[in-house]
Amino acid sequence: MxxxxxxxxxxxxxxxxxxxxxxxxxxxxxxxxxxxxxxxxxxxxxxxxxxxxxxxxxxxxxxxxxxxxxxxxxxxxxxxxxxxxxxxxxxxxxxxxxxxxxxxxxxxxxxxxxxxxxxxxxxxxxxxxxxxxxxxxxxxxxxxxxxxxxxxxxxxxxxxxxxxxxxxxxxxxxxxxxxxxxxxxxxxxxxxxRNDKSFSNHFTFPLEKIQELRYGENPHQQASFYRIVLPFIEKSNITNAQQLHGKELSFNNILDSDSAIELLKEFDEPTCVAIKHNNPCAVASSDNIFEAFKKVNSSDPVSIFGGIVAFNRKVDRQTAEELKKIFLEVVIAPDFDEDALALLSSKKDFRILKLPTLSKNDVYYDIKSVNGGVLVQERDRKLLNEDYQVVTERKPEKKELEDLIFAWKVVKHVKSNAIVIAKDKMTLGIGMGQTNRIWAVEHAIARSRFDLNGSVLASDAFFPFSDSVEAAGKAGITAIIQPGGSIRDKDSIDAANKYNIAMIFTGIRHFRH
Incomplete structure (x- = not known):
């Protein structure tokens, strides 16, 4: 036939x-x-x-x-x-x-x-x-x-x-x-x-492979990298970064670069972010990115080794000269001066990514996997309520308030339990991933290389006891920002007043798992 x-x-x-x-x-x-x-x-x-x-x-x-x-x-x-x-x-x-x-x-x-x-x-x-x-x-x-x-x-x-x-x-x-x-x-x-942001009974996304990865989080795990293929998703994300130099990105490079980019989106002023193992190890803002990077490098010169560094301004030669002195996995910026790119490219393993825009108008959904399923939530795009409250006898001074907002932006991107200590728009100590809040506070204080007198502290969730405020007061911290909402809030407020600490309740929690 x-x-x-x-x-x-x-x-x-x-x-x-x-x-x-x-x-x-x-x-x-x-x-x-x-x-x-x-x-x-x-x-x-x-x-x-x-x-x-x-x-x-x-x-x-x-x-x-x-x-x-x-x-x-x-x-x-x-x-x-x-x-x-x-x-x-x-x-x-x-x-x-x-x-x-x-x-x-x-x-x-x-x-x-x-x-x-x-x-x-x-x-x-x-x-x-x-x-x-x-x-x-x-x-x-x-x-x-x-x-x-x-x-x-x-x-x-x-x-x-x-x-x-x-x-x-x-x-x-x-x-x-x-x-x-x-x-x-x-x-x-x-x-x-239809402007429909509901959580549908049947949830699908069109995914298109960008690349096969050499391996996943560990060498024995296979992995690939996919992009969500929809025209209304802004291009300010890791899937659209242009690699200008270096070896292909690894699974962990991509995760950490994504974290750096998402944290940078919180800031309008020149800012540098250093990420290690999906947590910020240092963040700083300044009048220019060279000064921002110097602050980041002085904040945690140990953890930055082998990390990801990202900027929200073009990288110039002066900054590139400092970057070249450190072993880094990835450098990300909106652009690079020609001589800066040439200098960085002289290190063959430097992965250099260009991402021109950092718009927050991107994927509505945040998806996390569990064995046999996924959890889907709205992305955490809210920073704090406009009607946040000062709950202590002393109000924060203007400079303290600026540092509190800076620290609050950073703590939002730190794994819970999360504490960020900052001063002069620079992180001094970060406590992340602890199983109780006082350990996170103690970790942030102990890991700081700086005198903490006059610094501020941000906590991603409320203090269940006054011990965290007591520890902050003894370390010289003068202002705290936290969500509030504990049945023991009064104990924390009383401790803050005891140490003349100004404390803000935001009414917004930023757990990150």
């Missing part, structure tokens, strides 16, 4: 050569619209799909393949006698191969000033229907969605006379992978157009 293939592709790369090879193997080719015209122009004999359906293409091509003569031919189980008899009775020929790729929905939604009607017309209906039908019936029907697989199919047919079961199974799997991704783009785009 003559074998038949239906070919209907938007992406025509390699299709002429593939169709010609199928003809050499004795296939009849059925095709539609633009594909049929293209193949005929290249000298390939093609059967018009309307000759199979006995029905014209209608509704501007919206309906052309949605017909029993097509889908019965694709879905028939060829060793089922009832199926075979039905096809014979209805004069329907089996279709042995489906070669289809889809309308460019992704490319369409990324166009500037795209119209809603254009988006709608680029939602493919017939293509996914044929693909899914063929993928369901892969035991009997070969399905090819990716032009990269044309060579694989032809090689197997040359060697074995047909496509093997394992390859058909592989090709069918690719179909369901892609159609799920395609539909997820449509779902999320529609959700965006």
């Amino acid at each position: 003559t074998r038949r293939a239906i070919i209907s592709v938007y992406n025509k790369d390699g299709i002429v050569e593939f169709a010609r090879a199928l003809k050499d193997f004795g296939y009849e080719i059925i095709s539609t619209g633009g594909t049929m015209k293209y193949l005929r122009e290249n000298g390939i004999e093609v059967i018009n799909i309307s000759d199979i359906t006995n029905f014209p293409e209608i509704l501007d091509g919206r309906v052309k393949t949605l017909h029993p003569n097509i889908h019965a031919g694709i879905l028939a189980i060829k060793d089922n006698q009832e199926h075979v008899m039905t096809l014979n009775e209805l004069n329907i020929s089996p279709i042995d191969m489906v070669v289809v790729n889809l309308y460019p929905f992704k490319e369409t939604i990324f166009k500037e000033n795209v119209t809603f009607d254009d988006v709608i017309e680029n939602i493919d209906i017939g293509g996914p229907t044929m693909l899914r039908a063929a993928a369901k019936n892969f035991r009997y029907t070969t399905v090819v969605i990716d032009p990269a697989d044309y060579g694989l199919v032809i090689e197997e047919m040359k060697e074995k006379g047909d496509v093997s079961f394992d390859t058909r199974f592989y090709l069918a799997t690719k179909v369901f992978e892609y159609t799920a991704y395609y539909d997820s783009m449509i779902f999320n785009y529609f959700k965006y157009l």
